[in-house]
Amino acid sequence: MRHMYLLSLVLLLALTENILMQTDCGLGYKNHKRICLDENECESDPSICGKNARCFNTVGSYYCQCHEGFTTNSAYNFTPEDGIECEDINECVVGSAACGPYTKCVNSEGGYNCTCEAGYISSNGKDTFKSGQGVQCNELMCDRLLNERKASQAFPEFKKLVSLMTNSCLNQSEPVSMNNSTGDKRDSTQGDGDGERFLQAFLNALDDLLHGGFSSDNAKVSALFSIVESMLKLIGPQLSASQTRRVSAKTDVELLLKRGNSPPEGEFMMNTSGAQFTSHWDTATGNNHLGFTTAALLSYKGLEESLNCSFDHLKTQQKQTFKINSKVVTATVSNKETTNLTKPINLTFSHLEKKNEEHMCVFWDPELDGGAWSTRGCTTVISSADQTDCSCSHLSSFAVLMALYDIGDVYELRVVTLVGLSLSLICFFICIVTFYFVRSIQSTRNTIHLHLCISLFIAYFVFLVGITRTENKVGCAVVAGILHYFFLASFCWMCLEGVQLFRMVVLVFNTTLRPIYMFAAGYGVPAVIVAISATANASGYGTDKHCWLSIQDGFIWSFYGPVCIIIIANVFFFLITIWKLAEKFSSLNPDLDSLHKIKAFTVTAIAQLCILGIMWVFGCFQFNENTLAMSYIFTILSSLQGVLMFIMHCWLSKQVRDEYAKFLSCICTPQKRKYSEFTSNQTSKQQASRSDTHTGESHI
Template sequence: MNCCAFILLLDIDECMSTAGICGSNSNCTNTIGAYRCTCLKGFNATNPAIPPGNSNKCIDINECLDNPCGDHGSCNNKQGSFECECHEGYQVVPDARPMCQDIDECFNSTICGLDSVCTNTPGAHTCACQLGYTPTQTDAEPSETNVCIDVDECVEEATICGPDANCTNSIGSYLCTCFPGYGLNNPGVIASVSNPCTDIDECSEQLGICGKQTVCTNVPGTFYCSCTDGFFPSTGIIWTLGVSFCQSKLWIAIDRSVYNITTFSGQTKERAFLGNMDQQLKDNAGIVLPGPTVENSFSASMEVSGVGPRARSIKVSSTGDGDTGSVILALSDRLVSAMVLPGQNQTKTTVKSSTVDLSLETIGPGNKNGERSILSAKGNTMQINLESLAKNNNDSAAAGFMTLNGMENLLSHQYFKTENRTEMYSDVITAILPLMNNTNLTEPVNFTIHHKKLVPESGLVTCVYWKDKTQETATGAGSDKGGDETEMHWSVEGCWVAYTDENHTVCSCSHLSTFALILQIGEPPPESSFLDWLNRMCVFVGLFFFALAILTFLLCSWNPKINNTARLHLCLSLALSHLLLLWNDRYVEDELACTVMAGLLHFLVVASFMWMLLEALQLHLLVRRLSKVQVIQRDGLPRPLLYLIGYGVPFVIVGISALVYSDGYGATEAEVCWLSRTRSFNWALTGPVITVLALNCILFCATLWSLRPTLANMKSDVSQSKDTRLIVFKILAQFVILGCTWILGLYQSNLFFQVLFIILNSQQGTFLFIVHCLLNKEVREEYMKWLTCSFNKPREGGSVVSIHKKQRRVKSGTI
């Protein structure tokens, strides 16, 4: 039996059997039949080329040499390791290189508080409020304790929306809206200084927005509707868009109660209309009115008062109507004040029409040029120191200066109490300080007022102002009761003449009001009514001879060759006009009758001068034929042509005048029914009369020139001398008959010319009768037949007249 020997080999764990076999800072790892040494983490063999052991010990690795922490931290080496100390705002991230990494403070954090924006930065962070917010403490960044709050941009930056816009604050933002009447050029962008709100011109964009017969006035932010001249809004001064319309013929509208005016006991509708205008302005304090509306209001107030260019007839007596005048002055103050826009700075406004001439000037803070303001109205001027007034009125001041056409009729010169004879010698001017609390003047105001005519040597020009104590306690608009004469009058208090010459006067006044120049004539006028008595007596005599001439032309048997048509109708026209002129002051109160009488007188006077012109023309044609040997069948122009010219031309003139300005006929300032001076309507008569007089003078001179051969050939015996005197008398008589003596109307400065004018022009009928009737042999024979009751006997007469017989007729009185 064979025996086997088994040998069991066991591995020796050198790591266990031999302590420290690998040395310090190392790890020993047993392997089959051997072992392996490795350095601990953070250590490395002294000789990295060979394994570590007792002879090649593990030593510490200095990791900091590789800067593992980076630039934002400090590295501290330790045995077998290292430690990073990161800077503020950084943290150690073991797996990151470098290990000091930025801390994102903003991530999932409310570090900056609400309504803020957190922005991470290397090692730190910043906090800012969202747009439209600001920190509670503006000198520190927002945080959880210094939270962001809303910014009121509208307060912080007042001009953020630009001009003419409203700024509305909202949470974190703001809203810009343009003022009413303004719009954006670029509507897609919010209003700002670069995209401002601009005015909308409603008058151009919406044609006809105000309606017919209106004036649309565009102003920044809005527009105004007014009526054209001669019209007035149906709702009064205040225009209501879509309701108001322009009303013509104001007196008819008032009479038909279009304006819904309440009248008090004893009050006229016209006066109530003024009161309504005044009340509208009181009830709408602060309203702004455009120039055309103010112009319409002045025109309407003067029209209903019976004065001014648009009045149908002058209804105010020569004593005036101070009560109505004071109401209009109070109304004027409110109307001018309504023209002043709040915040206006250095503006000048004018309103000019046939009724009003107004200048308005305003100044604001910063206007300091040291010069006086000069305002003008209808050639008159006012110098006023607005800067001194502004000092006591928040550095702002305004002044208005105006005249109203016809105000001199209301505020008559007879309100000036003096023993002397007085006359209104200028326009009535009014100075106004609108919307000013302190109106005390620091220095006098100078008014340069132009005279209406040259001052006579015996005249004294006086500066006066309108003093109305009743306006201190009441406007007077609610009653027709006139103020007491002692309470309402022209006064000289506080006004004096600084300089005067023949054309103008400078008045200095220590207060502002309504002013005028009144001429005082030292010698009162004579009480005698001699001229009026003489005129009536002469007219009666003239009418008597007109009647005789008319009867003679109608009833006498005239030679068929003699054409008396022009003479007959000249007598008829002159007689009727003279007769009506005696009664044209009796129907002043009856408006219709006065208008008809004025129109009829216009027609008759123009017709009289046309027949004078035709008579002059026929006389000239007759005299020219004396130098020619011919057979004359009938003297003068054909009868139809005479009628057409004699009555047709006056009819056309009167018709056109009535169409142009029908209100020109009626009662005048002299309280007679005649043609008004308003709008120079009296030239509807003066123009034709001057034309006819000029033509008559030319024809008269031409007629005398044609008679030269006849007058030169006359012999100087007794018989021929008598004929010469007769012809000279007839020539002078024709000068009167043809109206040439009306030229004397230009020379009425003394009593002699006044008497001569009355006598010659009232006796045209007398001269007509003498020349064409009494000095006519055939007519005298007819008179003799009538007186001897034998006028029915047949009369013989030839039909052909030679040149010699025609010359004898000239001498015997046919022409």
């Protein structure tokens, strides 16, 4: 009985356990090994709350909340059974997005973005930002760029680029195509951002402008520098890298960019070919920090050759001439107020010519007669033969000038020039009188010498009285034109002498030249050359220092080109003449008297050509380099030209000496009315002798 009782109890317990195991744990719970545990609905069904909401689990239940940027029309916490959906909050309308001044709020699903208004750029360099990040929108100085449109009219190459950059400045959100901004050139930086592409396009356009040489018009130079400064200030904030370096055919540029909520501190240093720029970041930032600070240094290649002028406003203790001895550079920073810096900037220039001369730091001042070099605000810290350190209290375009002595103000040289050329003019005058009045030496060769002396006399006289009279531009141009014509004429007459000697040796029976042909070659050819030169470049006559041909654009070659051709032609004729003379001397029956005369004529002609040719070799350095030693050599050789002409063609000629003696005797000795028969006979014999000699020389 007892066993039956125990068996019943066991069956009852088993039945009770089975009943308990089949019991439901209720909503929000799950049975785990006969234990009711909380069920995490958020893990079981991640999308249980629907779109734009997230699930939060609770004990035995859960609730939903909208994502940030979304809201409901009623309860903050809800479940799907409530039939509530999350809707986007327009932060730009409700005012929760305080983007700041000069910004635009752009709503997006579940959020918003702040962007800068047209003409402004964010201080962090990004297109979008959120309020509370400390980002400011700063002006891009579009008004400054818009002012460059008027200046760009002087440069057709810049019109499209200025327009492109202006549109980008005013509306940066619009994509800008750079494919055709500079003609047919293709952008080599396709992976770069807008700033890098704009920089490359700008340098391409600048290369096009500077490729064929740049006009020395001061107003155009000022406009060029103004455009470059504005472009660099505009491009700098749009760059993505903190340091950018670009080298093109005609420029070398480096740009630095610092971003941040606080102004950068310390020094910075930039380098381009031939120049180094050192300053402080607080100088580049100025009093108004824009969230970014930029600095740029651009070096021009070859521009110094076009700007080797406009030195009239330089004040020196003694009058000097100048020459640019460095690269011309443009330095600029994002600071708007750079006319009077509290901390001066430093520039170090490498010299183009390693000379231990006096050097001067200058900048291009656009307010001086449309533009000129000036030393205002710039001092030379230290200078050596290799480089010069400059300190300036403003920013602009800079260069280093090498000061040369103004040779026109050296007293000793003035004396040498006055005495030497006066002596040469006296000798030329005596030669002209001799060749014109002495009948016994009249011949084709004598006619050539006469007009050679006339050309040189007029040229040296005008040179003496007018070469430095540069104050009147029109008068100076006239003086330069006269010098150009008569110096070319002198070389043409010397060439005719070479032709005449050639004919005397080669064409024995036809040695004379018709006067009309000689005058056409001696005076007509120079007239044609000068007329063409004046028509092509009238402004090339006269420079700031001399009333002579300008070296700009190679205009000086309108003189040196024909001179070189004439010298080469004369050398050819002289070589043929010497060769033929050698053959005739070695012949069986040489006419020694005629050959010796031709030999003497040839020697004097070659000496004459050498003196005049060598003189103008040094004359090239005299007018181009303007150095004292070259000026002395040029002046001395100019003086020797007249003396040499008198000695070779007058004093060494016995016939001319006899005429001189006769002339002097008529002046110094009283004339006698009575003549003896013996004297009459002697006079008749001398006249016959001179007549024979004249006939022989004329035949030669």
